[in-house]
Amino acid sequence: MPIDNPSSTRALEFRHLRCFMALAEELHFGRAAQRLAMSQPPLSVAIQQLEASVGARLFDRDSKGVRLTPAGLAFRGHAAGLLERADAACALAREVQAGEVGRLRVGFVGSTLYNGLSAWLxxxxxxWPRVEVVVVELNSQDQIDALLQDELDLGLVHTDRLPPTLQSQPLYTEPFLACLPAGHALAGSAELPLAELSDQPFILFSRRGSPDYHARIVDICRQQGGFHPRLQHEGRHWLSVVSLVAQGLGVSIVPAGFQRAGIQGASFRPLADRIDDSAVFAAWRRDGDPILRQRLLAARLSA
Known part of the structure; x- marks a missing residue:
């Protein structure tokens, strides 16, 4: 049978390769057609089209039966590999769509480390052992920026004041505590009135890192303690704030979880004033893929 010039024929199609493999294994058109759940004429046409695309005769057909040509034998191994890779690609795509395989990029603020983040992950x-989880510590504003740039799939932040393309849900709350150097005169107080800190140098979370949280601490001091905190230093992460306090550079008001950080030199005391708790929110893009995110949030309930 003459073979067309391949430069003038169609590209290879996977259905042609499947027809080829069935015939190469059965070496009988009837059995191959039955295996493919098709009749013999369309199978013959598919083999002819494949040979035209390849530019070589792949089978010899005569009264003795069907045999692979040397070209067909050479083609068979590569065709099998192509089909295996195609099947693997299809399976992987289905698994990714089902949320069984994938990559989840999670940002977190430092306080979550001491409120069950490790057990949750x-x-x-x-x-879901085949899902790769990448975590990075970022302050709230940097997480919001990363979410907007599609560099994170989920953020754990200290604010629910978000751009309209993001949404959030509350995760948990925890009380605020006064954070003092261990040798401070007020470190032994059972409960510390905020007004007692009015003349102290303050170390606060960076205004750039989390504008809402910075403003929240200032408002607590003004509304509950009657003073504006005297800002001495700023830290981009809460652990930096606690570490600066531990070194005697000032005092602060921090989420309670940091008393479990084990930073030597820092003392934590309850506040006597009634203050709304610190809150942590999960935030994400409204147009993001929800499957892995929902599964991660659901896993927190079982942690």
């Missing part, structure tokens, strides 16, 4: 990885 372990619970998720136990249920």
């Amino acid at each position: 372990r619970a998720f990885q136990t249920s």
Whole structure:
């Protein structure tokens, strides 16, 4: 049978390769057609089209039966590999769509480290071991920026004041505590009135890192303690704030979780004033893929 010039024929099609593999294994048009759930004439046409695309005769057909030509034998191994890779690609795409495989980029503020973040991530990885979870510590504003740039899939932030393209849900709350150097005169107080800190140098979370949180601490001091905090230093992360306090450079008001950080030289005292708790929110893009995000949030309940 003459073979067309391949430069003038169609590109290879996977259905042609499947027809080829069935015939190459059965070496019988009837059995191959039955295996493919098709009749013999369309199978013959598919083989002819494949040979035209390849530019070589792949089968010899005569009264003795069907045999692979040397070209067909050479083609068979590569065709099998192509089909295996195609099947693997299809399976992977289905698994990604189902949320069984993938990559989840999570940002977090430091306080979450001391409020069950590790156990939460372990619970998720136990249920979904083929999902890669990448975590990075960022302050709230940097997480919001990263979410907007599609560099994070989920952020754990200290604010729910978000751009309209983002949305959030509350995760948990925790009380604020006064953070003092261990040798401070007020470090032994059972409960510390905010007004007692009015003349102290303050170390606050960076205004740039989390404008809402910075303003929140200032408002607590003004509304509950009757003073404007005397800002001495700023830190871009809460652990930096606590570390600066531990070194005797000032005092602060921090989420309670940091008393579990084990930073030597820092003392934490309850506040006597009634103050709304610190809140942490999960934030994400409204147009993001929800499957992995929802599964991670659900895993927190079982952690």
